[in-house]
Amino acid sequence: MLKPMNYNRKKPSRIEQLSDVAAYVLPYLLPAELSAVALTCKTLHLFVKSVTAVRSSDACRNYEKLPVPFVNSTVDNHRYAYFIYSPTQVLSLPDDPRRQPWGLCFDGRPDLNLVLPPTVEDGGKCECERCDGDTVACPCSRLKLPGLKWECGSCCTCGLECGNRVCQRGLSVRLKVVRSRRKGWGLHADQFIRGGDFICEYAGELLTTKEARRRQLIYDKLASTGKHTSALLVVREHLPSGNACMRINIDATRIGNVARFINHSCDGGNLLTVLVRSSGALLPRVCFLASRDISIDEELTFSYGDTGLNPNGSQCFCGSSCCSGIMPSEHT
Numbered sequence: 001m002l003k004p005m006n007y008n009r010k011k012p013s014r015i016e017q018l019s020d021v022a023a024y025v026l027p028y029l030l031p032a033e034l035s036a037v038a039l040t041c042k043t044l045h046l047f048v049k050s051v052t053a054v055r056s057s058d059a060c061r062n063y064e065k066l067p068v069p070f071v072n073s074t075v076d077n078h079r080y081a082y083f084i085y086s087p088t089q090v091l092s093l094p095d096d097p098r099r100q101p102w103g104l105c106f107d108g109r110p111d112l113n114l115v116l117p118p119t120v121e122d123g124g125k126c127e128c129e130r131c132d133g134d135t136v137a138c139p140c141s142r143l144k145l146p147g148l149k150w151e152c153g154s155c156c157t158c159g160l161e162c163g164n165r166v167c168q169r170g171l172s173v174r175l176k177v178v179r180s181r182r183k184g185w186g187l188h189a190d191q192f193i194r195g196g197d198f199i200c201e202y203a204g205e206l207l208t209t210k211e212a213r214r215r216q217l218i219y220d221k222l223a224s225t226g227k228h229t230s231a232l233l234v235v236r237e238h239l240p241s242g243n244a245c246m247r248i249n250i251d252a253t254r255i256g257n258v259a260r261f262i263n264h265s266c267d268g269g270n271l272l273t274v275l276v277r278s279s280g281a282l283l284p285r286v287c288f289l290a291s292r293d294i295s296i297d298e299e300l301t302f303s304y305g306d307t308g309l310n311p312n313g314s315q316c317f318c319g320s321s322c323c324s325g326i327m328p329s330e331h332t
């Protein structure tokens with residue numbers, strides 16, 4: 001791996017100087033720029049190979065406890081997919097956030113975490129281990145609504161190890177991103193996963209509905225060329241009456257985490273989509289839990305929605321017995 005040079009020695013050789021510059025510059029380059037650099041000389045070609053190896057070894061860029069490797073043994077020459085990593089939701093960025101170090105041997109991470117202001121809400125029975133159901137004293141007491149999961153948050157004094165903060169600990173099951181001929185990249189289990197286990201949050205840019213509609217039009221146009229995949233998820237939070245009350249638009253196309261690689265399955269797949277509210281957070285997070293036991297190597301999938309909504313959607317290759325042949329897409 002490339003390392004910035006140690007200046008305690010006497011005058012560095014030319015190759016050492018080049019290696020030093022490469023260690024600082026190459027990790028910020030986009031794939032097309034890296035390819036151009038690789039063409040310039042044999043030495044830079046080797047440096048680029050080393051950066052590519054680091055990139056394909058961990059889609060999470062070291063942001064998570066566990067690495068998630070890209071696996072493409074035979075399908076084509078794509079070694080990894082480029083995107084900006086964020087472990088959680090971020091507010092939509094106005095400018096194109098195109099560069100983030102990847103392939104570095106030192107820590108130069110930008111802070112993309114969204115810190116939301118605390119809110120106060122009372123009522124209901126708290127599941128927090130620390131409070132033992134004491135609804136009066138606990139700052140994380142919440143009124144329970146069906147279809148929602150409540151968790152303690154940063155304003156509770158319990159730590160991340162609290163049994164009621166399972167969906168905030170980042171990746172804790174082994175996963176891999178595997179290339180397939182017809183669906184592109186897909187997220188797979190790299191260990192046995194028990195039903196009910198937390199898999200990951202759907203991280204990405206939080207968009208207004210107006211911006212989500214604008215981007216969806218662009219993505220639909222690009223998708224018709226067959227060369228572009230998008231990852232814009234629209235989730236509606238429902239009132240107990242069943243009426244939609246809030247629409248959450250998360251776009252992981254430019255910024256996101258490994259959830260952006262989860263493909264659609266017409267049979268509903270093996271993941272549950274759960275809205276998780278934690279105390280102190282203004283907005284719920286969209287999280288994936290295993291809906292049943294999942295074996296090692298199995299692909300993780302969920303249903304993108306109702307296929308009947310858009311008969312002009314692109315072709316579905318989920319392979320399930322109830323496959324409609326058409327991918328669902330959001331009517332915006």
Ligand SMILES: C[S@@+](CC[C@H](N)C(=O)[O-])C[C@H]1O[C@@H](n2cnc3c(N)ncnc32)[C@H](O)[C@@H]1O
Pocket residue numbers: 081182183184185186228229230231232260261262263264265315316317318327
């Ligand atoms: C959220 S991305 C999933 C990751 C994507 N496969 C990739 O390579 O980055 C959604 C895109 O994946 C592809 N996809 C997902 N599920 C699919 C399926 N069942 N059949 C065909 N393509 C699928 C479509 O191109 C879709 O727009």
